[in-house]
Amino acid sequence: MRLVLIALTVALGAAGLSLAVDTSEVGQWAVEQQRAFQNVIAGALRALRTGAPEALATxxxxxxxxxxxxxxxxxxxxxxxxxxxxxxxxxxxxxVVLALAASLAQALWAIVLVYGGFFALEVSARQLTALAEDWLAPASYLAISAIGAVLALRGARALARGFSPARTAAAGHAHHDCGHAHGPSVDEARQATGLREAAALVLGIAVRPCTGAIFLLVIAWQMEIRVAGAAAVVTMGLGTAMLTSLVAVSSVAARRIAVASTGTRGSVALAASSLQLLAGALIVWFGFVLLAASLA
Known part of the structure; x- marks a missing residue:
């Protein structure tokens, strides 16, 4: 059993690192593509301002x-x-629904922040950008780390219950066919995403608006095509949700394969708890990496 868990942990650690680390080539490609699309967006905004009919679709x-x-x-x-x-x-x-909600909430928060800041507070574009980068980004990374800590704590508690002497004795008495503890039940290892967890996930992502969305909204405000700018930012959020939804489906599939491959019911429960602990630790680590970079 321990060898199975160790092998599972190593495999999941490799999977987590591949998820949490962007290669330099992919990162550079993404930056170049973002710049290219920013230029297209700026041109489309100018064309829309002059009344070009195809500009909105572009x-x-x-x-x-x-x-x-x-x-x-x-x-x-x-x-x-x-x-x-x-x-x-x-x-x-x-x-997937949570990923979509988080992306749309991030877009709506950008609209409220930029348009509200210009209309109600009369702040400058530089002040809005500074607010997003200097204050909201660290707050978002702290929220991410907190969510990861909750996941890790739940996994650790489930593992502790599974290896407790009382549960071990009870399991050994109840299952004479195998003679060893099966650990926490599947129901104990399964942590349903409730309203509070869903809200924390959405807020953790949404609290920091996308800099590209701020860039778009500032130009749209100055050109007085604010409705089109808001619609574009919502569409931008939908584009983000497409990628995060793919990650969501892939991560759920990876978890099911990893847990199912352990075999017995007890192994499944222990593997699920180990997964939760590992995933939570990875989220905490990544959150603090981002926090350190934002404060550097």
């Missing part, structure tokens, strides 16, 4: 593409969603 399409490639590059949304998918028994559809 703006929305480029914004959706920008959101997708932005999510491919370094960022926290896909890591948090992927970590939750690996660490909890949340259904894939529910995690």
């Amino acid at each position: 703006l929305l399409g480029a914004s959706a593409a920008y959101g997708f490639v932005h999510a491919v590059g370094p960022g926290h949304g896909k890591y948090l969603v992927g970590g939750v998918g690996l660490g909890t028994a949340v259904p894939a559809l529910r995690l």
Whole structure:
């Protein structure tokens, strides 16, 4: 059993690192694509201001593409969603819905922040960007680390219950056919994503608005095409949600394969708890890496 868990942990650690680390080539490609789409977005905004009929479709399409490639590059949304998918028994559809809600909430928060800041507070674009990068980004990374800590704590508690002497004796008495403890039950290892957990996931991603969305909204405000700018940012959020949804489905599938491969019911429960502990630890680590980079 221990060898199985050790092998599983190593395999999951490798999978987690591949999820949490962007290769330099992919990151560079994402940055280049974002710049290209930013230029298209800026041109579409100017064309829309002059009344070009095809400009709105170009703006929305480029914004959706920008959101997708932005999510491919370094960022926290896909890591948090992927970590939750690996660490909890949340259904894939529910995690996809949460990823969509988080991306749209991030877009709406950017609209409120920029338009509200200009209209109510009369702040400058530089002040809005500084607020997003200097204050909201660290707050988002701390929220991510907190979510990871909760996942890790749940996994550790489930493992502790599984290896407790009382449970070991009870399991050994109840299952004479195998003579060893089966650990926590599947129901104990399964942590359903409730309302509070869902809200924490959404807020952890949404609290920091995308800099590309701020860039778009500032230009749209100055050109007085604010409705089109808001629509483009929502479309940008949908593009981001496409990538995070792919990560969500992949992480849930990886978790199911890893847990199912352990065989017996007791092994499944212990593997699920180990997964939750590992995924939570990876999320905490990644959150603090991002926090350190934002404060450097």
